[in-house]
Amino acid sequence: MAEVLVFVDHVDGAVRKPTLELLTLARRIGEPVAVALGAGAENTAAALAEHGAVKVLTHDASEYADYLVVPKVDALQAAVESVSPAAVLVPSSAEGKEIAARLALRIGSGIITDATDLEAGDEGPVATQSVFAASFTTKSRVSKGTPVITVKPNSAAVEAAPAAGAVESLAVTFSAQATGTKVTGRTPRESTGRPELTEAAIVVSGGRGVNGAENFALIESLADSLGAAVGASRAAVDAGWYPHTNQVGQTGKSVSPQLYIANGISGAIQHRAGMQTSKTIVAVNKDAEAPIFDLVDYGVVGDLFDVVPQLTEEINTRKG
Amino acid sequence: MSLRIVVTVKYVPDATGDRHFADDLTVDRDDVDGLLSELDEYAVEQALQISEGSDDDVEITVLTVGPEDAKDALRKALSMGADKAIHVEDDDLHGTDAIGTSLVLAKAIEKAGYDLVISGLASTDGTMGVVPALLAERLGVPQVTLLSEVSVEDGTVKGRRDGDAASEQLEASLPAVVSVTDQSGEARYPSFKGIMAAKKKPVESWDLSDLDLEAEEVGLEGAWTAVDSATERPARTAGTIVKDEGEGGKQLAEFLAGQKFI
Numbered sequence: 270m271a272e273v274l275v276f277v278d279h280v281d282g283a284v285r286k287p288t289l290e291l292l293t294l295a296r297r298i299g300e301p302v303a304v305a306l307g308a309g310a311e312n313t314a315a316a317l318a319e320h321g322a323v324k325v326l327t328h329d330a331s332e333y334a335d336y337l338v339v340p341k342v343d344a345l346q347a348a349v350e351s352v353s354p355a356a357v358l359v360p361s362s363a364e365g366k367e368i369a370a371r372l373a374l375r376i377g378s379g380i381i382t383d384a385t386d387l388e389a390g391d392e393g394p395v396a397t398q399s400v401f402a403a404s405f406t407t408k409s410r411v412s413k414g415t416p417v418i419t420v421k422p423n424s425a426a427v428e429a430a431p432a433a434g435a436v437e438s439l440a441v442t443f444s445a446q447a448t449g450t451k452v453t454g455r456t457p458r459e460s461t462g463r464p465e466l467t468e469a470a471i472v473v474s475g476g477r478g479v480n481g482a483e484n485f486a487l488i489e490s491l492a493d494s495l496g497a498a499v500g501a502s503r504a505a506v507d508a509g510w511y512p513h514t515n516q517v518g519q520t521g522k523s524v525s526p527q528l529y530i531a532n533g534i535s536g537a538i539q540h541r542a543g544m545q546t547s548k549t550i551v552a553v554n555k556d557a558e559a560p561i562f563d564l565v566d567y568g569v570v571g572d573l574f575d576v577v578p579q580l581t582e583e584i585n586t587r588k589g
Numbered sequence: 590m591s592l593r594i595v596v597t598v599k600y601v602p603d604a605t606g607d608r609h610f611a612d613d614l615t616v617d618r619d620d621v622d623g624l625l626s627e628l629d630e631y632a633v634e635q636a637l638q639i640s641e642g643s644d645d646d647v648e649i650t651v652l653t654v655g656p657e658d659a660k661d662a663l664r665k666a667l668s669m670g671a672d673k674a675i676h677v678e679d680d681d682l683h684g685t686d687a688i689g690t691s692l693v694l695a696k697a698i699e700k701a702g703y704d705l706v707i708s709g710l711a712s713t714d715g716t717m718g719v720v721p722a723l724l725a726e727r728l729g730v731p732q733v734t735l736l737s738e739v740s741v742e743d744g745t746v747k748g749r750r751d752g753d754a755a756s757e758q759l760e761a762s763l764p765a766v767v768s769v770t771d772q773s774g775e776a777r778y779p780s781f782k783g784i785m786a787a788k789k790k791p792v793e794s795w796d797l798s799d800l801d802l803e804a805e806e807v808g809l810e811g812a813w814t815a816v817d818s819a820t821e822r823p824a825r826t827a828g829t830i831v832k833d834e835g836e837g838g839k840q841l842a843e844f845l846a847g848q849k850f851i
């Protein structure tokens with residue numbers, strides 16, 4: 270069976286969930302071979318093997334942390350040359366898309382970004398994309414070269430499928446471009462202890478209606494009662510009430526959780542672009558005419574300062 | 590010293606309009622108004638700020654690859670303050686994908702001459718966010734992308750890239766390709782004076798032969814990707830909407846419990 274390269278997103282050896290989803294999708298089109306780079310790369314092997322990786326190609330060098338993007342492209346290209354895969358799958362993070370694009374160009378292939386599903390087809394893998402603020406669904410293929418496809422988080426349910434996961438070290442020669450962009454400083458983001466926004470099963474968001482940074486505590490309490498991630502509209506982010514990393518929408522994150530709860534958010538097209546594919550959508554808004562109500566499975570027309578605390582309390586009571 | 594900045598700008602269908610596909614599964618541009626992708630306004634803004642803060646002689650060229658109407662996007666950028674514009678226009682470009690677009694843009698950037706390329710973080714239609722990285726790869730220069738803060742001094746570009754795991758400080762020597770996010774600073778509105786001045790600024794038109802490109806290398810025929818189908822997402826079925834009369838939170842909890850979320 271043809272091999273399919275999967276680029277591993279990990280933090281010091283801890284594999285992030287979108288990579289496990291990629292392994293699940295990769296098995297539909299071939300045998301997954303994982304590529305893990307940087308500090309802790311070898312520690313990824315057990316998790317990758319458990320989810321179907323027949324082989325794990327690893328390489329560590331200081332270049333991966335000290336320079337932007339290109340060292341990882343060099344390594345992935347080396348992996349493509351050693352494996353001759355049927356396709357290359359990369360998680361659709363901002364960096365993942367840049368790596369995938371440069372790789373595609375180098376190996377003379379096309380690229381599809383932000384796939385939400387993947388299946389085998391007669392002419393190679395067929396990718397589903399959700400476009401124009403999720404108002405259309407397209408099916409596309411890479412028609413030249415080895416398909417390079419980036420896949421959004423939450424595109425598949427992770428399935429365990431134990432495989433050999435034999436670790437092999439990858440030989441990488443860095444290109445002249447590898448050291449072009451220096452990373453001169455790095456401030457790690459502090460963990461909130463809440464789930465990652467793009468990976469969470471439930472997202473609770475606040476918008477301009479939350480009316481102040483201090484009031485976001487209400488949104489956080491509701492999120493914590495459900496074990497959810499916290500999102501925000503651009504209006505709330507621009508007002509400085511919540512960090513930009515939590516913005517949901519076209520220029521923020523796109524999320525596709527089982528449940529999305531929008532509080533004090535009108536539902537502008539650019540916000541919808543980032544949450545419209547959520548399975549169940551709930552909104553609390555005091556304006557019955559707010560466009561967000563066109564999307565909801567359940568909506569409460571009311572003041573969020575009344576509804577949200579009551580909801581949180583009720584959830585906490587029911588959970589006992 | 591002089592600094593030549595090329596800003597890539599894309600002409601896109603208005604996101605608030607009724608966007609859909611034409612029969613050949615490319616974007617239907619006839620039924621929806623087009624405009625300068627809002628995210629490229631941030632790129633123009635940063636170019637203007639670099640120019641205003643520099644002792645060098647800075648020239649800002651805005652560049653687009655697009656149909657005839659894409660001139661509107663160039664005019665908008667010129668009225669914000671860019672110095673001149675290049676429009677790459679050719680019937681054979683219809684349906685060009687990301688790899689092809691980056692080929693045409695890279696050829697045009699090389700022909701125009703540049704020290705710095707500035708792009709937006711993503712277009713508001715394709716929203717791939719890959720063209721700046723592709724340009725860096727093609728031009729063989731550093732990519733300093735997704736910056737929320739950017740500065741240029743003594744032949745070096747510096748910036749801040751806010752990622753999921755960390756916020757990074759980046760640095761590279763010119764020439765380089767930069768992309769800026771919508772966190773980099775509000776874009777200015779064109780002034781009346783700017784709009785009047787833009788009418789007199791030069792707009793060059795180049796076609797594929799000006800860039801030594803063949804029709805087969807671009808367009809739908811030359812594309813590296815193929816769209817097989819596009820279907821409109823079914824409208825969501827109307828949900829339950831209740832008015833809060835004191836029990837709204839409890840009613841919502843009941844719904845969530847019914848759906849097994851609690």
Ligand SMILES: Cc1cc2nc3c(=O)[nH]c(=O)nc-3n(C[C@H](O)[C@H](O)[C@H](O)COP(=O)(O)OP(=O)(O)OC[C@H]3O[C@@H](n4cnc5c(N)ncnc54)[C@H](O)[C@@H]3O)c2cc1C
Nearest residue numbers: 476477478502503504518519520521533535540555556573
């Ligand atoms: C290029 C571009 C990209 C963009 N990208 C994004 C993006 O990524 N994400 C994003 O979100 N936006 C984005 N926007 C902005 C978007 O167009 C909207 O301006 C934004 O989403 C509005 O945020 P909001 O819904 O919080 O605010 P508003 O539209 O002001 O809505 C606030 C809502 O809160 C309700 N409300 C007020 N008080 C209460 C209360 N006490 N209780 C209950 N409800 C209350 C109001 O009825 C109203 O519906 C983008 C815009 C552009 C041009």
Ligand SMILES: Cc1cc2nc3c(=O)[nH]c(=O)nc-3n(C[C@H](O)[C@H](O)[C@H](O)COP(=O)(O)OP(=O)(O)OC[C@H]3O[C@@H](n4cnc5c(N)ncnc54)[C@H](O)[C@@H]3O)c2cc1C
Nearest residue numbers: 381400597654686687708709711712715716717718719720
């Ligand atoms: C809904 C949709 C989905 C698509 N999916 C794919 C796909 O999966 N694979 C694929 O290869 N193509 C795809 N395309 C085509 C692709 O969007 C165009 O080829 C496009 O010009 C390049 O990608 P982008 O607009 O997404 O650019 P992005 O990478 O999102 O744009 C980043 C920046 O590049 C610059 N830029 C991009 N295009 C131009 C231009 N024409 N002129 C000047 N500057 C420009 C702008 O500064 C922009 O801000 C898709 C198009 C649409 C409408």
